[in-house]
Amino acid sequence: MNSAPPPRQSPLHHLHEQAGASFTDFAGWLMPVRYSSDLAEHHAVRTAAGIFDISHMAEISVTGPDAAAFLDHALAGLISAVPVGKAKYSLILEESGGILDDLIVYHLTQGAYFVVANAGNRDVVVSALQDRSAGFDVEVDDLTDSIVLIAVQGPRSREIVADVLDVPGLDELKYYAATEGTFGTAPDSSADVIVARTGYTGEDGYELYVDVPDAAALWQALVEAGASRGLVPAGLASRDTLRLEAGMPLYGHELGLDTLPEQAGLGRVANLTKDFVGKHGIEAGPAEGARVLVGLVSEGKRAGRAGYEVYSGDQVVGVITSGALSPTLGYPIAMAYVDKQYSEPGATLDIDVRGSRVAASVVQLPFYKREA
């Protein structure tokens, strides 16, 4: 135990403390789990806006003449097809096809990419990228420590971002697109911010990448501009229920080294028209009898949770990877890996909730989809 380093703190930690946050250790970072009420934070994001500090996420810069070709080799997706100003969800795989991490890749300027990885996989992803860069004229830099990532999510996020930042073309910025904005730190000086229309909540929203020295002022300005519009600071507890409702996978729950993309419903992420690390594993396909990811819904209030077994009759046919009583829908939802023959929507199964059986039906993901 004494070898574990103390958890790292976000550069915004003092602001969260002032706001009365409770903290949790997440992937080695001490991050806000909630400020007052995780349900209120969840509902705020669905109906107005929430602001999240997700500085624990890893930002890795990939630059150089071979950057696109390198990323095509290192990642499952066809990154060279991503135009400047766009982002793409991708995966980094082992040779076997197992998932090392899921990522978002931004093409910022010609030949300059930004790879955003999960906090818990930062070192694994950085070293995999460095290993795979042999023979390519690229530079891979871990910028995590110099960047703060702030997510503003919810139907009112655009007006809040527009209020605080100067972002040319903000109104036209499409989902999974990114651009540069500026933020006035003083009358005659401003800070650069990367503004991306991405998120992990199932709502419209933005993710803002800002250098550490400018981050606190940006956070405070967003909180201030958002206050009259229903924006609240939101913690990891609500982030988890929001992403679960939106059917978004979380590494370590729905994704892992023992999972092939196809099992997780992410077969489309791998582009087989090119060579990449993990292609052979993808082509070989999942093992006979490999389970697949499904959504489960039940009635009542008793939620199946990660690790609970799923039954058909007396037979264990699956296991839950994430589950909660959905704050938006009011009934229990879960993601689970189940034997393929039970994965069709409409299939009826049972969840073992601490010794008692709760009936559940397989449904198509996501559980929640915002109105367009």
Next chain:
Amino acid sequence: MTDKTELQYTAEHEWVLVEGSVATVGITAYAAEKLGDIVFVDLPKAGSSVAEGKVVGEIESTKSVGELFAPVNGTVVESNDAVAASPELVNSDPFGEGWLIKVEFTELPELLTFEQYSALTGE
């Protein structure tokens, strides 16, 4: 509002208010805070007998599940229907309207004082 210093406590973060031979039981603000927003409580029905230290109910938040342990041997004389209908009462008023069960007992085990419990939670 109940005077927290007058209550007794368990190491499982329950509070116990003793009036005659009836113990009113709830979970502490510390426990409610740790659980997060409580969305479901499953309580034993009136008439069920409970044994000290045994799990008699569940308190679920969006994030996790907490177990309710019986602090005494006895018979449940009332469980809080208001909390079953509005579990958020456990967060908003854990020492008052968020009480969980009333248990009639014959012998009261040794419980923690407010000072002892505060020392346990470090608050």
